[in-house]
Amino acid sequence: MGPYPHPVKQRPRHPALTWLLLPYVLFLAVLPAANRVAPTVLGLPFLFFWMLVATLATPLAVWLARRGDRARGRGGEGA
């Protein structure tokens, strides 16, 4: 076996991966607007509500990135 038997695929970064920046936007970029107590949502002070939204949106962002990834034939079992 040679030092590296497989041809190297230089793959361009897919735009779907920009979904991974969504948590940074939600947690950080939006913070100045979310840093407030009122209005309360479901009783939660707004900042804490917003952080919960961002936390739950994170897996969604990864799912979207993965969906884009799979759309160009990467990932899946046995990949």
Place this chain on the structure above:
Amino acid sequence: MNATVSTALFGGFMVVTVVLGLLAVRGRGSGGGLAEWSVGGRSLGTVFIWVLMAGESYTSFSYLGAAGWGYNFGAPVLYVVAYMSCGYALGYVVGPMLWAYARRHGLVGITDIVAHRYRRPWLGAAVAVLATVCLLPYIQLQITGMGVVVSTISYGTISLNWAYFLGFAVTCGFVVVSGLRGSAWVSVLKDVLVIATLGFLVVYVPLHYFGGYGEFLHRVTAEKAQWLTFPGHGSGGLGQVWFVTTTVVNSLTVVIFPTTVAGYLGARNAEALRRNAMYLPFYNVLLFVPMLLGLAALFVVPGLTGADSNLALFKLVVDSLPAWAVGLIGVAAALSSIVPMAVFMLVIGTMWGRSVLGAVPRLATRQKLWSQVVVVAAGALALVLTYTAPNTLVRLSLISYEGMAQLVPMLLLGLVWRRLTWLAAVSGLVAGFALVCVLVFGGHDPVWGMNAGLVGLAVNLAVALAVTWLGPREADDRPDAEVLAVDDEFPEGEAEPVRASS
């Protein structure tokens, strides 16, 4: 009576923990080599990877520190959720990349990766020493965290000193033999207990003390508004800028943190890691529980100061629940010390067994044995320092995360950018690390409102780029595919390269 019930329950579960950890390697014989022990033979599927990575990131800090920060400061504690979420998303790219690189070249940890990338074994050894200095304080944090939990939930029956020792003994009891796989198995028990007990507490505490959620949140909003936005209550400069910079630098650091990487490398394939990156962030929802309970404790047990505020959550538990429930919650919290401690000790052992002692030709054939010896030695060192000079490691812990952050360019940039020379990576690391030390120990963290680790990282990167462009070029005739992490897949059915180890 109370003490007997909760202590017996606790003791029983500690025995179960060791047995479970040892069962993990039953039928696998004592062979298998370093990769079998350090990274579970690269065989863990999505479920085990999830359980393990959740298990190692949700430490005793989550029970003690998160509640304590919530109690003392309020909003700034949210940084934990923010950086873990962002880091897990980043892990979607970094995890498979490191996994494939390590698999292709038969590597077992970050020091090994560095040694291979720059083709300099001594650099791997130096990184191992640096990382150990950063990690030892975490072992102590787990030991002391376990100590206060155990002595609290046993109603004082088990002394602090015995509880420290117990933490060390139980952890060594399985990790020396069963390595990462054992840690993953114990994580199953831990995660079940953590999810169940926190799920219960988040409902029970507001009902018991406030008559319901609405009433609890209403009182917090009305009376403790200062805790609910940045910069929080009396946090001494932990404002929005601090939150943003800390989240950025910590999310970059968590993906190369040696314990995280151990989890990555344990995966069966890249797909398990991608799927895990999707499911793992859900675990962060649980972090809101100790934060909220820390706020609740403001009303129930006001006036806690200093280290006592870390017990905010447990004061509520002991005050409001029967002994068996106290014992069970104590077991969950103790396992939250034990699992991360096991993985911390494991990666220190692996780094030394492979990159420090393993780099000495005479010792290179017994890498697994040396790793196991170092596991016990590192744990024992942390334990002894906890007894004799606790402040040494507490001081060191201040630079742990921000110091570890300085490895990001050497590792991540190095794996995607061929031109980065070893001299540049080392110069950046030294400059960044030195700056972090100066800022932190000089009492300047945050500096201008920013996390000192990010300031260090910026200088680190600038120096690394400058030295790459201005310094000597490197003569390395290996092809890019051998040096860089160019592809995050690994061809099916190909054997792992065999390296000297037993």
